[in-house]
Amino acid sequence: MIAVNYTTLRENMKSCMDKVTDDYETLIVTRKDNKNVVMISEEAYNNLMENIYVVGNRANYDWLMESKAQLEQGDFSSHELIEVPENE
Template sequence: MKAVNYSELRQNLKANLDQVTDNEELLVVHRPKGKSVVMMSLAEFNAIQETMHLNRSITNRKRLESAIENINAKQGLVKRQIVE
């Protein structure tokens, strides 16, 4: 994570934005009176939003944790047959 002040951000705007988007790096921009902000790429933001959405439901979170445990145990995923 890189940190810059507001003046440095403005002076090197393209380079700073390129670093955020190309390297998926967070950029902390320090502003006066402690009102700092964090810049991140849209891809990173979307990934965080998706993770939060998937973990919002306890049932879904448990299902995901179980799937991860199965993968780590090399058991793979079990296909369920739909009975009509």
């Protein structure tokens, strides 16, 4: 996580945005009166929204937790993938 003030962001917008997108950094823009802003990449934002949606539904959350517990207990199986020709 990186913190910069508004003036520094304005003077270094491209490099700050590159850090956010290329290095997956979260950037906090500090402002007067503690009215700070957080900058994240679109990819990170979309991931966050998907996670909120998935765990926001109680049935989905319970299913994920049950699957996680099964995996941790070794209750799973693996299978070889079957390659299907492109013309099928």
